[in-house]
Amino acid sequence: MSQPTIDIEKIKNSSDGSISGMASSAFNEVILNNPYFAAGGGLMLLGTGLAVARQGIMKSSGFIYRQLLVDLEIPSKDKSYLWFLEWMSQYKNRSSRHLSVETNYIQHSNGSATTKFSLVPGPGKHLIRYKGAFMLVNRERSGKLLDMTSGTPFETVTLTTLYRDRKLFYEVLEEAKRMALKVREGKTVIYTSWGPEWRPFGQPRQKRLMGSVILDEGVDQMILNDVKDFLKSGGWYHNRGIPYRRGYLLYGPPGSGKTSFIQAIAGELDYNICLLNLSEKNMTDDRLNHLMNHIPDRSILLLEDIDAAFNKREQSDDQGYASGVTFSGLLNALDGVASAEECITFMTTNHPEKLDNALLRPGRVDFKVLINNASDYQVEKMFLKFYDNDMENCKKFLNKYKELGLKDVSTAQLQGLFVYNKRNPQGAIDMVENLKHPNNKF
Ligand SMILES: Nc1ncnc2c1ncn2[C@@H]1O[C@H](COP(=O)(O)OP(=O)(O)OP(=O)(O)O)[C@@H](O)[C@H]1O
Ligand SMILES: [Mg+2]
Numbered sequence: 001m002s003q004p005t006i007d008i009e010k011i012k013n014s015s016d017g018s019i020s021g022m023a024s025s026a027f028n029e030v031i032l033n034n035p036y037f038a039a040g041g042g043l044m045l046l047g048t049g050l051a052v053a054r055q056g057i058m059k060s061s062g063f064i065y066r067q068l069l070v071d072l073e074i075p076s077k078d079k080s081y082l083w084f085l086e087w088m089s090q091y092k093n094r095s096s097r098h099l100s101v102e103t104n105y106i107q108h109s110n111g112s113a114t115t116k117f118s119l120v121p122g123p124g125k126h127l128i129r130y131k132g133a134f135m136l137v138n139r140e141r142s143g144k145l146l147d148m149t150s151g152t153p154f155e156t157v158t159l160t161t162l163y164r165d166r167k168l169f170y171e172v173l174e175e176a177k178r179m180a181l182k183v184r185e186g187k188t189v190i191y192t193s194w195g196p197e198w199r200p201f202g203q204p205r206q207k208r209l210m211g212s213v214i215l216d217e218g219v220d221q222m223i224l225n226d227v228k229d230f231l232k233s234g235g236w237y238h239n240r241g242i243p244y245r246r247g248y249l250l251y252g253p254p255g256s257g258k259t260s261f262i263q264a265i266a267g268e269l270d271y272n273i274c275l276l277n278l279s280e281k282n283m284t285d286d287r288l289n290h291l292m293n294h295i296p297d298r299s300i301l302l303l304e305d306i307d308a309a310f311n312k313r314e315q316s317d318d319q320g321y322a323s324g325v326t327f328s329g330l331l332n333a334l335d336g337v338a339s340a341e342e343c344i345t346f347m348t349t350n351h352p353e354k355l356d357n358a359l360l361r362p363g364r365v366d367f368k369v370l371i372n373n374a375s376d377y378q379v380e381k382m383f384l385k386f387y388d389n390d391m392e393n394c395k396k397f398l399n400k401y402k403e404l405g406l407k408d409v410s411t412a413q414l415q416g417l418f419v420y421n422k423r424n425p426q427g428a429i430d431m432v433e434n435l436k437h438p439n440n441k442f
Contacts, residue, residue, distance in 0.1 A: 070166045076155040080173055084157060087176035088137065089120040093129040098122035123155070130172060133165035188263060189272040191299065193283070193291050198274055207267030213260045214381045214411065215371060220261065223248070226367055227265060231342060245343035247334065247364050249306075251352040252371035255412025258348045261371065262302055271344075272299045278325050279308055285329030292333045301345045307354040327356065334364045374411045376402075382411060383428070386418040393425035400432045409435045 074081050100122035126137040138158045159169060187204035210220065230246045237244040250258040266273050274295050277283070295301055325333075334345070347365065349355065359365065374382070379401060383394045413435055421427035 068163050069160055070163050070169075072159040072169045074157045074159070080176060081155075081157065083176040083180040084173065085120040085139075087172070087179055088126075088128070090179070091128060091130075098124040098126075130168055133161055133168055135165075135168070135172075136160040188266050191272060191274045191296060193276060193280075193287070196287060196290050196294075198291065198294065198296055201275070208260060208263040210264045210268045212385075213257050213264045214378050214385065215257060215261060216375045217377045219369065219371070220264075223261075223367070223369060224265060224268065227269065227344065230344070231269070234342060243343075243363075245345065246366050247345040247347065249347045249349070249352070249360070249365045249368045250371050251349050251368065253373055253408075253410060254350055255410035256371045256373060257411050258371050259304065262300065262346045262348070265346075266300050269300075270298070272296065274299045274301045276301065276303055278303060278306065278330065281324060283325050285326055285333070288325050288329055289333045295343065301343065303345065303347045305349060306347045306359070307349045307351045327359075331358055331364065334359075373408050374414055378411060379409075379414060382414045382418065383425075386415075387425045387428075390425050393429060397425070397429050397432065400429060401435075404432060404436070406432070406435050408438075410438070413438060 074084055098121065099119040101117050101119060121137060121139055123139045123141050126139070128135050128137060136159070138160070140156050140158070142154045142156070159172070161168060184204045186207055188207050189204045190201045191198040192201040193199075210224070213220065227246075227248075234244055250261065252258060263273065265271075274291075276288075276291065278288075292301065352368075360368070376398070380394060380398055383397050384390070387393060417428055417431060417435060421431065
């Protein structure tokens with residue numbers, strides 16, 4: 001009989017207040033006797049309980065977050081950073097309210113350029129849906145840190161998605177990379193020095209085709225074969241402990257196609273070009289050394305007009321400070337390139353006689369080629385290229401060319417004449433005399 005009464009008490013207690021379950025029986029009594037205390041204590045316990053619960057929720061949400069979600073951080077220093085932003089700007093399945101603009105010039109194959117605005121995701125959070133999975137993209141700018149080389153703030157993009165979808169990160173990055181490289185396909189990137197690092201200069205350019213540069217008979221193939229053979233001989237160099245590099249010097253009068261030919265070689269080998277200006281004012285020996293040891297992959301180093309940069313071994317300005325690169329600095333930099341990767345250096349000059357023997361010694365310059373004014377062979381080839389193999393007119397042109405006893409005509413001059421008489425071979429024949437005067441403007 002006594003059991004039912006206890007049950008009623010319990011029910012009473014529990015319906016009385018929220019603390020009943022938590023308090024001991026002695027405590028229960030005090031509380032029941034003192035309503036103020038009961039209320040205060042109750043609140044205290046409620047507060048503690050809530051705090052504990054809150055912490056528990058936070059901890060477990062952190063735990064769940066760690067278990068269920070994955071982050072991928074892409075810092076702005078990384079190559080894939082710009083690829084990713086570009087990819088995202090073209091990705092349809094996204095919702096973002098903060099956009100920032102990036103203006104690009106697009107060089108067309110005919111040489112003209114148009115401007116293109118890409119609306120890339122700006123700093124902030126963006127949600128994208130990729131292959132059925134949601135991804136949170138957070139682009140953050142670190143206010144304090146500044147990239148000293150470019151003056152832009154450091155940034156990171158963080159991608160967050162479910163743990164089970166983590167493989168999609170690779171797919172996103174791969175897709176972004178493929179998209180970026182597609183733009184460069186069939187193009188040559190020209191890098192120039194920017195502070196201590198190499199930066200692409202302008203947009204990638206259309207590859208220059210080998211057939212578009214006409215050198216004297218066999219010269220182009222001779223150089224190309226040598227470069228190709230060098231690229232195949234990595235093991236040979238390493239086995240013999242020889243630094244894996246080769247220097248080429250193309251010398252000859254202006255407008256004979258030296259620069260154009262180097263561009264064509266880069267195009268043919270699918271290489272990029274690192275252009276270094278030695279006479280640049282703030283180029284120092286240290287910077288030169290650093291740059292030459294950090295050449296991007298698959299690039300040809302091009303040093304133009306190598307004679308112009310210096311005449312003396314040591315250069316110093318009025319105050320005695322070294323300005324620009326010293327000759328010995330260049331020699332050391334050429335020697336010091338000691339990477340496992342191959343290094344192809346092309347140098348050009350109009351005045352080989354001005355060059356110091358120290359620069360010309362094997363190891364620095366291994367292959368010297370004279371790229372001269374147009375030979376008869378080149379005149380013929382140039383004419384046929386410009387006038388779609390018009391043999392008849394070519395013969396007339398050559399006869400007149402020889403009759404006039406023209407010599408020391410540069411290929412650039414010939415090109416000038418043919419461009420002036422586009423689609424008009426007779427016009428070119430009539431104007432052959434003009435080639436006598438190199439500075440003739442037609
Ligand atoms: N052998 C050639 N075949 C085809 N085009 C040529 C040739 N030589 C010169 N040209 C044309 O002439 C112009 C100048 O050529 P390029 O800049 O290659 O000459 P360069 O030898 O580098 O001259 P410089 O010594 O003055 O730097 C280019 O537009 C190029 O197309
Ligand atoms: Mg040149």
